Amino acid sequence: MPHSRRASEIKVAGIGKSYGAFCALKDVSLDIGRGEFLTLLGPSGSGKSTFLMVLAGFERPSQGKLFRDGVDITDQPPERRSAGMVFQGYALFPHMSVAANIAFPLRVRRKPEDEIKRRVGEMVERVGLLGHEHKLPAKLSGGQQQRVALARALVFEPGVLLLDEPFSALDKSLRGQMQAEMKRLHEETGTTFVFVTHDQSEALALSSRVSIFNHGEVLQVGTPQEVYERPSSRFVAEFLGEINMLPLRDVRPANGGARGLVEDREVALGFASGDVRGEAVLAVRPEHMSIAREPHAQENSIAVSAVSSTYLGSAVRLELVTRGGSSASVCVPMESARHALEGSDTVWLTWPAGKGFLLPASG
Amino acid sequence: MLARSHNLGAALLLAPLLLLLAVAYGIPFLGVMRWSFTLPEPGLAQYLTVFTDPLVQSVFVRTARICALVTVTAVAAAYAIAYVWVRGTPGQRLIAEYCILVPFWISVLTRAFGWVALLSNRGLINSWLQSLGILGEPLALVRNEFGVVVGMTHFLIPFAVFPIASAMRAVDERVLLAARGLGASRTRTFWSVFVPLTMSGIIGAALIVFVFALGFFVTPAILGGGRSVMVAELVYLRIFQSPDWGLGAAISVTLVLIVGLLTAALFRFLRFSQMAG
Numbered sequence: 139m140p141h142s143r144r145a146s147e148i149k150v151a152g153i154g155k156s157y158g159a160f161c162a163l164k165d166v167s168l169d170i171g172r173g174e175f176l177t178l179l180g181p182s183g184s185g186k187s188t189f190l191m192v193l194a195g196f197e198r199p200s201q202g203k204l205f206r207d208g209v210d211i212t213d214q215p216p217e218r219r220s221a222g223m224v225f226q227g228y229a230l231f232p233h234m235s236v237a238a239n240i241a242f243p244l245r246v247r248r249k250p251e252d253e254i255k256r257r258v259g260e261m262v263e264r265v266g267l268l269g270h271e272h273k274l275p276a277k278l279s280g281g282q283q284q285r286v287a288l289a290r291a292l293v294f295e296p297g298v299l300l301l302d303e304p305f306s307a308l309d310k311s312l313r314g315q316m317q318a319e320m321k322r323l324h325e326e327t328g329t330t331f332v333f334v335t336h337d338q339s340e341a342l343a344l345s346s347r348v349s350i351f352n353h354g355e356v357l358q359v360g361t362p363q364e365v366y367e368r369p370s371s372r373f374v375a376e377f378l379g380e381i382n383m384l385p386l387r388d389v390r391p392a393n394g395g396a397r398g399l400v401e402d403r404e405v406a407l408g409f410a411s412g413d414v415r416g417e418a419v420l421a422v423r424p425e426h427m428s429i430a431r432e433p434h435a436q437e438n439s440i441a442v443s444a445v446s447s448t449y450l451g452s453a454v455r456l457e458l459v460t461r462g463g464s465s466a467s468v469c470v471p472m473e474s475a476r477h478a479l480e481g482s483d484t485v486w487l488t489w490p491a492g493k494g495f496l497l498p499a500s501g
Numbered sequence: 502m503l504a505r506s507h508n509l510g511a512a513l514l515l516a517p518l519l520l521l522l523a524v525a526y527g528i529p530f531l532g533v534m535r536w537s538f539t540l541p542e543p544g545l546a547q548y549l550t551v552f553t554d555p556l557v558q559s560v561f562v563r564t565a566r567i568c569a570l571v572t573v574t575a576v577a578a579a580y581a582i583a584y585v586w587v588r589g590t591p592g593q594r595l596i597a598e599y600c601i602l603v604p605f606w607i608s609v610l611t612r613a614f615g616w617v618a619l620l621s622n623r624g625l626i627n628s629w630l631q632s633l634g635i636l637g638e639p640l641a642l643v644r645n646e647f648g649v650v651v652g653m654t655h656f657l658i659p660f661a662v663f664p665i666a667s668a669m670r671a672v673d674e675r676v677l678l679a680a681r682g683l684g685a686s687r688t689r690t691f692w693s694v695f696v697p698l699t700m701s702g703i704i705g706a707a708l709i710v711f712v713f714a715l716g717f718f719v720t721p722a723i724l725g726g727g728r729s730v731m732v733a734e735l736v737y738l739r740i741f742q743s744p745d746w747g748l749g750a751a752i753s754v755t756l757v758l759i760v761g762l763l764t765a766a767l768f769r770f771l772r773f774s775q776m777a778g
Contacts, residue, residue: 196678216681223682229675233697242693243683290683300682
């Protein structure tokens with residue numbers, strides 16, 4: 139039963155937050171769309187949690203304004219914002235049963251008792267907690283507590299659900315399961331989800347958009363594919379996953395993209411934005427590169443030699459070095475590695491033009 | 502082997518305390534117990550008096566009433582102080598800390614006389630109220646149960662603060678934020694979440710205050726002015742004023758039994774709340 143008409147739209151205009159001289163958030167502006175799943179991603183201390191606390195109303199911003207569906211909510215106390223919230227460590231009420239925890243937001247809204255009963259029953263079923271209604275949170279496993287926290291935050295059909303690193307306490311297999319479940323809940327409820335994490339794979343797997351935080355600033359906002367394949371800065375590129383970076387000389391625009399020299403080999407980039415001239419860094423994700431015995435006819439190729447290889451089961455990871463001394467790594471299937479490396483020190487590292495992107499030469 | 506020598510060390514360290522307790526409390530108490538069964542003649546006659554004599558009964562009832570009242574007021578006041586101590590700003594915490602510690606430095610006698618100076622007919626409160634024209638006749642604030650309750654509450658508040666404060670410290674801040682985020686006002690969060698989560702501290706504090714209050718002597722003797730006699734004062738009167746040692750002893754033993762039962766309940770409760778928490 140989707141109720142996306144209830145989903146909120148949030149506009150964040152120039153939010154700043156300082157604690158004395160320390161600036162936790164600098165001029166954050168962001169539009170969160172109705173029903174979207176936005177992830178706030180960043181290392182610890184990047185300001186993403188502070189930002190979530192500002193959205194929830196637990197922290198007052200030092201500057202800026204917040205609007206929900208066009209209404210200024212900057213000065214609204216948390217209890218009037220009707221945002222569901224799932225905390226790190228769940229923050230369940232330890233003295234209340236599972237059912238009482240889930241009923242809490244309905245009780246404070248003075249809903250009739252039969253409606254409370256019905257909606258709690260539905261929610262318990264939806265998150266798979268049937269038979270656990272009368273247990274205290276301490277008697278539940280981590281995953282079950284997580285479900286109670288989600289049910290409690292969703293039962294009053296909030297316009298937006300805020301989640302602060304909800305999976306950090308779960309082990310890896312359970313985490314995958316809960317991620318799938320949360321994606322399902324997002325689709326079913328149609329509510330706007332704002333999700334904080336420092337785990338980039340979680341962010342990429344779950345979100346409709348990712349917003350990357352560092353030092354209290356939003357560095358980039360985009361779909362998972364955009365931020366992963368077209369990062370706007372070196373920090374974003376490196377934070378989202380492994381990346382190979384090669385110095386690029388003599389950069390110039392060419393057919394909507396760019397061309398340049400990596401150690402005297404001409405390479406092409408299918409995409410480039412802004413001013414692309416002179417020196418830059420060419421960045422390519424390791425999984426977009428492969429190795430071969432001969433240069434590739436259509437793709438970019440540079441000569442490298444293998445330094446070491448690590449067996450990974452499904453693939454082998456090769457540490458490579460170019461003639462000019464830059465290092466790179468690739469993960470390739472066992473067979474192709476064996477074939478390319480047989481009897482020769484020099485192999486060719488190749489990648490399609492569309493998979494490389496430019497980053498500024500410094501920083 | 503190691504564990505045994507460790508136990509031996511602990512026993513040695515505890516020995517002076519156990520010896521002191523045995524010599525200063527255990528042996529005299531056995532003597533008092535003997536009096537209760539033998540004076541003026543062997544038998545259970547004194548216990549029969551304890552459970553049937555209207556005067557003794559009325560003193561026990563009054564003691565229970567005063568202790569209950571003191572428990573409620575002292576725990577309520579201690580809850581407020583502990584709240585400021587645990588959750589206040591640094592300045593407020595400091596003030597709360599002094600409020601808790603300073604009373605420990607002043608003798609119980611001094612404090613009781615301090616209350617007399619404040620509450621008596623010519624005391625500060627009555628003379629102010631009269632000079633302001635609010636009162637014609639002085640209010641009877643002392644030499645009655647009211648004075649006893651005030652003085653005992655004041656004395657016992659700090660003892661109630663500690664268990665309550667430790668329960669408050671154990672409350673997870675995020676649970677309170679969660680309540681607010683789910684739509685509960687500050688007041689609602691306090692009553693529906695904070696108070697239930699600190700209930701173990703409230704019950705522990707109430708038991709401590711009640712048990713301490715049962716045996717109070719100095720404060721009720723001074724602030725009750727002989728009119729609101731409590732059990733401990735009754736024992737004193739039986740033994741030192743109307744030499745009726747047997748009855749005094751029987752009342753003492755009864756009081757010790759009640760205190761012992763309540764203390765046992767307190768320990769059971771503490772063990773339970775530790776396991777639950």
